[in-house]
Amino acid sequence: MCADTPETTVDYRDTVFLPETEFQMRAGLPAREPEWLARWERLAIYDQLRAKGSNDARPSFVLHDGPPYANGHLHIGHALNKTIKDIIVRSHQMMGHDSRYVPGWDCHGLPIEWKIEEQYRAKGLNKDDVDTVAFRQECRKFAENWVTVQREEFKRLGVTGNWADPYLTMDFHAEAVIAEEFMKFLMNGTLYQGSKPVMWSPVEKTALAEAEVEYHDHTSHTIWVRFRPVAGLDGAAVVIWTTTPWTIPQNRAVAYNPGIAYGLYRVDAADEKSTAVAGELLVLADALAESVMTAAKVTGFTRLRDVATSEFEGVVLKHPYAGLEEAQSEWDYDVPMLPGDHVTEDAGTGFVHTAPSHGDDDYQLGVKFRLPMTYNVEADGTYRTDLPIFGGQAILDQDGKEGPANVSNIKQLAWAGALLAKGKIKHSYPHSWRSKAPVIYRNTPQWFAAIDHTLDDGMGSYGDTIRARALRSIEELVKFTPVSGRNRLHSMIEHRPDWVLSRQRAWGVPLTCFTRKGAKPTDADFLLRDAEVNARIAAAFEADGADVWYVQGFKEKVLAGIVDPSDYEQVYDVLDVWFDSGSTHAFVLRDRADGTKDGIADVYLEGTDQHRGWFHSSLLQASATIGRAPYRNVVTHGFTLDEKGMKMSKSIGNTVAPQEVIDEYGADILRLWVAQTDYTADQRIGPKILKGTADSYRRLRNTLRFMLGALAGFDEAERVERADMPELERWMLHRLAELDAEVHANYRAFNFSGVFQVLFNFCTVDLSAFWFDVRKDALYCDAPDSLRRRAVRTVMDLQFYRLSTWLAPILPFTMEDVWLSRFPSEDGSVHLQDFPATPADWKDAALAQKWEGIRRARRAVTAALEVQRTAKVIGASLEAAPVVHVEDEGLAAALRSVRFDDLCITSALTVTTDPAPNEAFRLPEVPGVAVVFETAEGEKCQRCWKILPDVGTHAHAHTCKRCDAALG
Incomplete structure (x- = not known):
């Protein structure tokens, strides 16, 4: 190689062709990235690409944005999500598509309403005292503010898209379409009002969907309770076990499983603290009898005989509170024993206390055997005030803490002689995702979409029910990345109950329907189904938004001349926000000019929790309204953990804020972290990991800097045809052809870690550690017109075009810097380029095999x-x-x-x-x-440093033949 300190007085340093570039090794990304953002905005890069797509008649590619919630600063999960989406959008654009991306926001619902309520509570105000429209307008302003904040934060990540015209679920057109989509359910017969237990938040006073619930450890009371028979079973008590003592007043049956072995047990001796009595008889599942006796502090017992489950048939039990004077006959009803497959031997007693109003299994058993429903629990989680003994007591208070209801029931059971044992258990329990408070199952009148209702809508290619269409879509129409997402979503759809559409809140799109006064939900004319009414509602929402639903006189206005408004009640529940986001395919993909011709997106991409969220609701909604899934690909990413693999938590102090990473390293480092991870699983991030990412970045940047320097002054006159190149350069073209196929395949498969890995290895192993090292001598010391040097620069030029564009979707800021360093222009950009086409004849398998042996020998x-x-x-x-x-x-x-x-x-x-x-x-x-x-x-050439026998025999002192000729 060329020297900086020659051993003689002859100095040839100025005669070698060292790399020349102003491209700095120090990136300065935090300070410089905003300049590129401003440049892209000035050049309207996104709009230029749309014009290019229109002019070139490119195939469409649309990634439909799952809307984030407009209620706070971005967290690292947002950064991961939006960066993955951006890499997909950019890479497909550069692979020849018209790749459109419309960012969107979810603006309705409880999280925003909850924030406004918190502001009210802080001022000592009550939300219920405020006009509904005024309250909704405050929610709207809150959402508008956070949309503005989040938009700038997303743009700072380098995310490209139609930021000037995003979609918002609270836009008037969106609200109109959401209402229209809901009214399709009204008209096709899937909408019904039912009374069944749903997950209910006493703190937020509303029903919750599964997607709005998260599971945390929770300590619950456990009780073992005697239910005594009116007759039969030798007078033995049937023992149930439950973790919800507060549901005992709602008990309507005791379930058993005909497949379980039961026995009659006699208590022989018990601890003095036990409530068990020597000589009493109990019926228990044999597999659980010992654990029950241990819990009851029974020190001696005898199994007397088998109890065949046929003995349970027709047996009537007494409610534990039956006959109590203060109960005022509230519980003086029969409690039947009923068979149920949901009863197991995993825990408990082999018998299940059944409260049809407070559990799905209980409800299903209640429907099957026509058990009466109870309505003892109010919206705020308290018992109805007129309930004997327990009236007004809270199950959970308004802070989500345990109220007196559980303990009161335990004491009452003990006083009634029904409590056999008690304890506590720590287990996974549902909590509201927003308030973080525990939830309960509560029977309330709600509006449902019947997913097994037969549809006669002419869209039956994939089935005639919502469930059938959703399952067929999963099986036949949708590709999942990773593939495990398919089975997960399929299982959820296969086993899910009807969709609870209603929420008892104010901020959202109302359920735009009317019920006939005096009619029952089961009556054919209970719901008003009229196309003209629906059209009037949609037109009003389009003009003034969904707030008009709450304006006095709206009912009379839309029903006038069609039916007598006084005959109908207006429904004021709002739609589940998952219905809002599930409808986005209609007002974004179908209705927008930058949507899709068929209303189907190429990709939906979100976190793995969206199998029960947006993927799920979009699939159900579209199956009802367009007959199939609204997407062709479902891509799922995992959750972001800290460096130790722990869930991030502000209380622990292990969170990583995107803005902090950007301030220290720049957005490109954060994006490179995303590209390096296998996002389909959970990822880890932290200071050490980011430092490693920055090191990888520097190695890539160094590779590109060397190329820029070595290509200084390159022009077309230097270009060498492949056939005239040395073998090494032809082998490099073969590697580029291999990489081209791998890069395209990985980008199409949304496998960015695959893209990064092959390109990083190429840059560090094939280029920096081999080809650059070998060809520095030719670049520095060969004559400018030598075939070898020209061939090297030709290949490097081809490498430059590919590496700068292949890496642009991942590192948009850096590749713009690289591109403009070589091609300075007021209006140029790497993001206006496509991936270069690679000639098929660059591939040479025989040459590659030969060079595999050569490189092995070189090692x-x-x-x-x-x-x-x-x-x-x-x-x-x-x-x-x-x-x-x-x-x-x-x-x-x-x-x-x-x-x-x-x-x-x-x-x-x-x-x-x-x-x-x-x-x-x-x-x-x-x-x-x-x-x-x-x-x-020989002697050392003072220009190239090779030691050769001919050095010193040429016109230029102390040079070899090659260098002498180069010096002229």
Whole structure:
């Protein structure tokens, strides 16, 4: 290589062609990235690409944005999500698509309403005292503010899209379409009002969907309760076990499983603290009897006989509170024993206390056997005030803490002689995602979509029910990344109950329907179904938004001339926000000019929790309204954890804020972290990981900086055709062809870690550690018009176009910097480029196989030289002239056919098939190749530093033949 400190007075430093570039190794991303953002906005890059797509008639590609909630600053999960989406959008654009991205926001619902209520409570105000429209307008302003904040935060990440015209679920057109989509359910017969238990938040006073619930550890009371028979079972008590003592007043049956073995047990002795009585008889599942006796502090018991489940048939039990004077006959009803497959031997007693108003299994059993429903629990989680003994007591208070209801029931059961044992258990329990408070199952009148209702809508290609269409879509129409998402979503759809559409809140799109006064939900004319009414509602929402529903006189206005408004009640519940976001395919994909022709997105991408959220609701909604899934691909990412694999929590202090990463490193480092991870699983992030990411970035940047310097002044006149290139350069073109296929395949498969890995390895292994190292000599010391130097620069030019564009979706800021450093322009941008087409004839399998052997032999030589360098026999590889003994004649011929000395960066090298001496160096992983070290003979060229016999025999002092000719 060329020297900075020649050993003689002749100085040839100014004659070598060292790289020249103003591209800095220090990126300065935090300060410079905003400049590129401003540039892209000035150039309207996104709009230029849309015009390009229109002019070129490119195939459409649309990633439909799952709307984030407009209620706070971005967290690291947002950054991961939006960056993955951006890489998909950018890469498909550069692969030849018209790749459109319309960002959106979810603006209705409880999280925003809850924030406004918190503000009211802080001021000592009551939300219920405020006009509904005024309250909704405050919610709207709150959402508008956070949309503005989040939009700038997303843009700072380098996310491209139609930021000037995003979609908002609270836009008037969106609210009108959401109402229209709901009214399709009204008209096709899937909408019904039912009374069944749903997850209910006493704190928020509303029903919750599964997607609005998260599970945390919770300590619950456990009780074992005696239900005594009116007759039969030898007078033995049937023992139930429950973790919800507050549901005992709602008990209507006791369930058993005909497949479980039961026995009659006698208590023989008990601890003095036990409530069990010697001689009493209990019926228990045999598999659980011992655990029950232990819990009851029974020290001795006898199993008297088998109890066949046929003995339970027709048995009537007494409610534990039956006959109590203060109960005022509230519980003086029969409690039947009923068979149920949901009863197991996993825990408890083998009998299940059944409260149809407070559990799905209980409800299903109640429907099957026509058990009466109870309505003892109010919206705020308290018992109705007129309930004997417990009236007005809270199950959970308004802070989500346990109220007195559980303990009161335990005490009452003990006083009534029904409590056999009590305890506590720590288990996973549902909590509201927003208030973080526990929830309960509560029977309330709600509006449902019947997902097994037969539809006669002419869209039955994939089934005639919502469930059937959803399942067929999963099976036949949708590709899942990762594939595990398919089974997860399929299982959820297969087993889910009807969709609870209603929420008892104010901020949302109302259920735009009317019920006939005096009619029952089961009556055919209970709901008003009229196309003209629906059209009037939609038109009003389009003009003034959904607030008009709450304006006095609206009912009379839309029903006038069609029906008598006084005959109908207006429904004021609002739609589940998942219905809002599930309808986005209609007002974004279908209705917008930058949507899709068929209303189907190419990709929906969100976190794994959205299998029960947006993926799920969109699938159900679209199955009802367009007959199939609204997407072709579902891509799922995992959750972001800290470096130790722990969930991030502000209370723990292990969160990583995107803005903090950007301020320290720049957005491109955050984006590179995303690209390096397998996002389909949970990812980790933290200071050490980010430092490693920054190190990878610097290595990539160094590769590109060298290319920029080496390509300085390159023009088309230098270009060399492939056929005229040395083999090494033709092999490099083969590698580019291989990479081209891998990059395209990985981008199409949304596998960015695959893209990054192949490109990073190429840059660090094939380029920096091999090709650059070998060809520095030609670049620095060959004459400018030499074929070899021109070939090297030609290949490097082709590499530059590919690497700068292939990496642009991942590192948009850096690749813009790289591109403009080579092609400075007021209106140019790497993001206006496509991935370059790669000629098919660049691939050369035979050449690749040959060079695999050459590079393997080279590893043996460089390892042998490293031994000599470590022993300080030589200071540089150019001091060596090794003899390479090769057993395979074919490999030897291959090594002789190329300048193997140049490849090994030695001044001379001999290849021989003679047997190698025993002392020759051998590398175990390169069998059949041995190296004997020899020093190079001759004088050191003061220009290229090679030691050659002819140095000093040419016109220019102390130069070799090649350098003498280059100097002219």
